[in-house]
Amino acid sequence: MDNISEEFSSIYLEYSSKIKSLCFGYTNSIHEADDLTQETFLSAWKHWDKFNGQSSRTTWIYRIAINKCLTYIKKNESKAIDIKEIEKVLANNDEKNENINLLYKAINKLENIDRLIITMFLDELSYKQIAEVLGIRENSVAVRIHRIKLKLTEIFNNYEKI
């Protein structure tokens, strides 16, 4: 395996699950999240040479994924979240499923761009990385995330009460 293939494989192994979560939080469909994840990595492979090293590969991959999601929304209307679909693909099938179902449901209640931002934050990307991915200032990201965190927690707790 050459260097590029090796680098691509390691990035794929490390980020495919996270990119899929990002896409799922955005599309509410596992099948479409699968498609978008595949599209993201296919595009990354196709444009591998375009990477200029100004940011990290991680931010670069996330950029492609987010752009894919933004293109996706133009073709498809948003759908109601399918909880059974989540259960099928969760790595751990235990009682924690209920919480993750609620979390996805709560994420789904956010604005389109907020869903993407909070998913990146939950995936432990730093403010700096998120700012690089989106092409906005770090301060703006911090303010925005603070607001989304409050909103998401509130929505989650409301769902939990029901």
Place this chain on the structure above:
Amino acid sequence: MKKFDDLKSIWSENQLNTNDLAHSFGNKKINSLAVIKQQYILSAIGLFGTTVFILWFGFLSGKNFKFDISYTALGILAVCLVIIVSINLYNVFLISKLDETLAPKEYLKHWLNFYKKRLRFFRLYAPILLITFCISFALYIPEILGYYPNTDYKIGFIFFMILIFFASYLMGKSATREEKIKLNELNDTFQLLSNG
């Protein structure tokens, strides 16, 4: 009552499974941009085929029309179709130039420009094309109605014209509405990103 840190732990403990994903690589053609491009290309091919058929029917099939004006009508119709084909191909060109590796804000800016151009087309040029279409049909109607000697020509003509005009107007209006929705969606996301 959970805090945000609890949600973070829920998230990190439940990663989505991507085992099946690796095996399905290369099995499907799923590129979103490719799909959008394909729609424009297919539409262009369909319209180009129609243009070729109209030109063949009007000028090469050896069919003799009763009225000379019918040739002009088909000629105008073919020109309108060629213009729409060119616009579709121009859209394909614009989409091909989109760079998915750009920062989303920049990427959205390109999409916004694309949809603004499309909207401008619907607002300014589509009505002109619609009127030209109607004129060409109007010029061709005597040829159709000419084969029915008992038909009241004037009533038939007016009825046909109203029908075409409304059909085209409604189609144009619905297309403009769709474009506006897309443009607004993109604009909202763009504004959210720009305002931080």
